[in-house]
Amino acid sequence: MAYLTKTTNYKNLGLLIGRIGLGGMMMFHGIPKLMAGPAKWEAIGGTMQHLGVTFLPAFWGFMAGFAEGIGGLLIILGLLFRPAILLIIFTLIVAGTNHFASGDGWMGAAHAIETGLAFFILFFVGPGKYSVDKK
Template identity: 50%
Template sequence: MRNSKTDIGLLIIRVVIGTTMIAFHGIPKLMGGVEGWTKIGQSMQTIGINFLPTMWGFSAGFTETVGSFLLILGLWTRPASWLLAFTMLIAVVVHLSKGDGLSGASHAIEFLSVYVAFAIMGPGRLSVDKK
C-alpha cells in the first residue's frame, strides 16, 4: 500500500514531466505546421516506415501535448504513458542512428524511463484515474 508521501511524489513527477514535455517539445512541434511535421515524421524512416511523414510528425507533437496533459491530470495514464514511451523510443533510436551517442539520446531515455514507469505503476491516488 502506498502512503500519502508517495502519492504526492508521483503527482510532482507527473506535473513537472508533463509540463516540460508540453512546453518544450509538444507545443513547439504542433506549432511547426505541415513543414515541421513532415520533417519530424521523416524520423520514422529510421525504423523502416517511409509513408505519411506529415501524419507521424503531427502524431508526435499531438502525443507529446495531449498525452502529457493526460499524464498531469492522471487521466488514462497508462495508455497515454505507453504512447509517450513509444514516441520517446523513436527519439532514442533517431539520436543513436545519427551518431549522437548516449549523451545525445539521454534526455529521450530519461523521458522514456519515466513513461514506462507510469505505464506500469499508474498515476497514484492523487489523480483523476483514482477518483
C-alpha cells in the first residue's frame, strides 16, 4: 500500500511540473501576442482563413494570444484547467493547419502537433491534486 501512495504522489508532482513547463511555454508564446496590439492580432487571426473563417481576424488573433498567454497561466495554476486546455488545443490546431497550408509540411507543423498531443493527454488526466481546481 505504501508503494501506491508514493506512486500517486509522484504522479501529482509530475503533473505539477508538466503544468508549469507547458503552461510557462504557452505564456512565453502568448504574452507577446497579447501585447502586440490589433495589427499583430489581425495578422495572426488571418490564419483562420485556412479553416474557412475569414471574418474578424483581429478577434481571432487576440483569442490566440489570450488562449496561450492567459490559458498558460490557468494551466500552471490548475484553474479552469480543461476549458483552458480546449482553447490551447484549438489554437494549436490552427497553428498546425497554417504550417501545412504554408507548405511547411510535417516538419513545420510538428511542434504544434506534439504540443497539442501533450495538452490532449492532460485534458483526460486532469491537473492533479496540486491545483486550484482540486482545492
